[in-house]
Amino acid sequence: AQTVTQSQPEMSVQEAETVTLSCTYDTSENNYYLFWYKQPPSRQMILVIRQEAYKQQNATENRFSVNFQKAAKSFSLKISDSQLGDTAMYFCAFRPEETSGSRLTFGEGTQLTVNP
Amino acid sequence: EPEVTQTPSHQVTQMGQEVILRCVPISNHLYFYWYRQILGQKVEFLVSFYNNEISEKSEIFDDQFSVERPDGSNFTLKIRSTKLEDSAMYFCASTPGQYNEQFFGPGTRLTVL
Secondary structure, eight states: OOEEEOOOSEEEEETTSOEEEOOEEEOSOSSEEEEEEEEOTTOOOEEEEEEETTOOSOOEETTEEEEEETTTTEEEEEEOSOOGGGOEEEEEEEEEOGGGOOOOEEOOOEEEEEEO | OOOOEEEOSEEEEOTTOOEEEEEEOOTTOOEEEEEEEOTTSOEEEEEEEETTEEEEEOTTOOTTEEEEOOSSSOEEEEESSOOGGGOEEEEEEEESSTTSOOEEOOOEEEEEO
């Protein structure tokens, strides 16, 4: 079974600065997908970024980028130029390769607060 | 932009009562999911559903739970006899293909008294 761990329950950052959220996971699979989801106070979970394990290049989406270290089973999220609207709970999630089902396994979440 | 909707936003029920949580997935999506999040805990997978049958379920999804797509738009989660420990936020998700992004609804907060 896979596990996902987010060791930072809460983080804060000043507007316009950069923050990195940590995530580690454990799996015996070689091919899988990793995600970061954002859950603002409205509670609706929104996909921020995804990474395929077979890709060595780190995914980027505008101000969001990941540092994927497959050997270390680490998948951190970097948010550059933080904005007030980035305040939310961030969940790291794992999905196995295509032949092993499509359920998402989530971490505990990190509450990020962006301060003005 | 299309989105997944869920009703009600908050449901309060007495222990032992049956509840039905409703979801309207995005219209062209084919795969549907239920997840739950007990307060202060992780989001946990419950069940996935495709072509009018369960495709995968977790150990949480026992005989007290059932899912149904009664018509072309709704996707429901029924809990037959609620327990205190069923109190949680329940999220519905849908996706056009099994390995595409899962789009989540806003959740239903279930409180069992």
